[in-house]
Amino acid sequence: MEQSNFSADAAVVGLGRVGLPLALTLADRGLKVIGIDNDPARLGAIRDGRMPFSESGAQEVLTRVSAAGTLSLDDHVATAAGARHIVLTLGTPSFSHIEIDMRDIRSALDDLLGVLVKGHTLTLRSTVAPGTTEFVAGYLAKHRGFRIGEEVFVAHVPERIAAGRFLAEIDTLPCIVGGVGERSGDVAAELFEAFSAPIVKTTPVQAELAKIWANILRYTNFALPNLLMMDCERYGANVFEVIDLINRDYPRGGIAKPGLTAGTCLRKDFAFSEERSNAPGMLLAVSRVNESVPLFLLEGAKRRLGTLAGRKVAVLGLAFKADTDDERDSLAHKLIRLLERELADVCVHDPHVSGPTATLQAALQDAEAVFLAANHSEFRDPRLLEKLAQACSKHCLVIDPWDCWGAGQVFGYASELATLSGAAS
Numbered sequence: 409m410e411q412s413n414f415s416a417d418a419a420v421v422g423l424g425r426v427g428l429p430l431a432l433t434l435a436d437r438g439l440k441v442i443g444i445d446n447d448p449a450r451l452g453a454i455r456d457g458r459m460p461f462s463e464s465g466a467q468e469v470l471t472r473v474s475a476a477g478t479l480s481l482d483d484h485v486a487t488a489a490g491a492r493h494i495v496l497t498l499g500t501p502s503f504s505h506i507e508i509d510m511r512d513i514r515s516a517l518d519d520l521l522g523v524l525v526k527g528h529t530l531t532l533r534s535t536v537a538p539g540t541t542e543f544v545a546g547y548l549a550k551h552r553g554f555r556i557g558e559e560v561f562v563a564h565v566p567e568r569i570a571a572g573r574f575l576a577e578i579d580t581l582p583c584i585v586g587g588v589g590e591r592s593g594d595v596a597a598e599l600f601e602a603f604s605a606p607i608v609k610t611t612p613v614q615a616e617l618a619k620i621w622a623n624i625l626r627y628t629n630f631a632l633p634n635l636l637m638m639d640c641e642r643y644g645a646n647v648f649e650v651i652d653l654i655n656r657d658y659p660r661g662g663i664a665k666p667g668l669t670a671g672t673c674l675r676k677d678f679a680f681s682e683e684r685s686n687a688p689g690m691l692l693a694v695s696r697v698n699e700s701v702p703l704f705l706l707e708g709a710k711r712r713l714g715t716l717a718g719r720k721v722a723v724l725g726l727a728f729k730a731d732t733d734d735e736r737d738s739l740a741h742k743l744i745r746l747l748e749r750e751l752a753d754v755c756v757h758d759p760h761v762s763g764p765t766a767t768l769q770a771a772l773q774d775a776e777a778v779f780l781a782a783n784h785s786e787f788r789d790p791r792l793l794e795k796l797a798q799a800c801s802k803h804c805l806v807i808d809p810w811d812c813w814g815a816g817q818v819f820g821y822a823s824e825l826a827t828l829s830g831a832a833s
């Protein structure tokens with residue numbers, strides 16, 4: 409990278425699930441990095457050499473980087489001005505007003521405003537509503553008079569790697585760079601040349617749209633099988649058989665399997681598009697389908713078992729997707745709240761999340777219904793069927809929208825699952 413007067417190469421503001429892996433990997437490639445976060449617990453964990461959340465392979469990188477001393481930590485956003493490249497990896501939730509909540513970005517911008525100098529590059533790595541990168545550039549021009557793209561550089565370089573896959577994809581997934589003005593794209597791209605992934609330059613709004621619409625596509629892709637699952641229940645059809653009929657040897661794409669579709673990104677990113685949609689409500693309908701899956705599963709269980717009041721119900725999985733410890737915006741929590749409102753005795757097990765949950769044995773013991781709320785690898789193991797058979801009665805209802813064992817039943821009885829899945833000897 410070009411020589412400069414800055415004491416560090418890069419500052420990463422917000423050491424969350426996106427920022428920390430980025431800061432660590434840049435530091436591991438020999439760059440001098442400042443990591444900034446205002447959460448003392450998070451900084452404390454990193455200082456102690458402990459990953460504050462699970463990210464495949466990141467603990468080893470943290471250990472290496474701690475020994476090398478290439479990552480310094482701070483709790484003041486303004487400290488980021490010591491680096492030539494300032495990367496914002498702050499949270500961007502959505503308000504219930506169907507509008508991006510930019511308070512963290514605005515607050516960081518205000519902290520940086522007085523300390524930015526010519527030569528700085530400000531890169532938005534967070535997912536943002538279309539137009540946000542131009543807003544940030546305009547904000548700096550308005551309040552500091554910088555010529556953006558000539559004196560100070562502003563770009564959007566969206567994070568497109570899924571949690572848990574950072575190290576697997578950072579050197580391969582094309583890196584989209586949307587720079588404002590003449591040179592922002594080129595200058596922002598220099599930082600990401602530390603990785604070997606191809607760099608694709610475009611305009612800021614196209615970078616913003618590409619990121620948001622990749623998530624909209626996934627969110628919608630999962631809503632369709634979820635809606636089909638509900639339709640199949642209404643018509644007395646088997647959703648997995650219908651999916652097989654759709655997909656088998658069909659040469660023009662296929663449909664995914666149903667499941668609980670949520671998580672912090674998918675649940676909010678469509679709202680950034682709904683802010684000013686040409687088809688208002690279309691994506692809200694997608695959201696309503698995914699959000700109604702917990703209630704659909706609960707009502708299906710009640711249709712088969714009668715009231716759940718005072719009956720033991722096991723919920724397996726709290727995380728929002730398979731094999732992660734991330735519970736943010738997980739529909740498992742919604743399912744549990746709904747079950748509690750039925751006065752069920754709920755017992756939860758998740759081998760991945762950081763908070764305490766019951767053991768698998770304790771959750772299953774004498775359960776009358778078992779909900780698979782996440783499709784963790786542990787739950788896809790056919791040996792779980794044996795445990796189910798031992799711990800629950802054969803009349804126990806197993807609710808498995810993922811088809812974890814290939815039994816092909818969203819609502820199946822413990823007694824028949826092993827046979828249906830082909831696991832019975």
Ligand SMILES: NC(=O)c1ccc[n+]([C@@H]2O[C@H](COP(=O)([O-])OP(=O)(O)OC[C@H]3O[C@@H](n4cnc5c(N)ncnc54)[C@H](O)[C@@H]3O)[C@@H](O)[C@H]2O)c1
Pocket residue numbers: 421422423424425426427444445446447450485497498499500512515516533534535536567568569570571672673
């Ligand atoms: N998590 C993912 O898998 C993922 C994937 C792609 C994109 N994104 C996007 O990346 C962005 C960050 O997501 P995340 O999951 O890493 O969020 P996160 O909540 O895990 O991380 C944000 C971090 O910023 C810190 N922070 C908040 N305000 C601060 C301030 N004023 N000063 C310093 N630190 C501050 C928080 O303490 C936290 O550690 C979001 O826009 C998200 O939509 C996330």
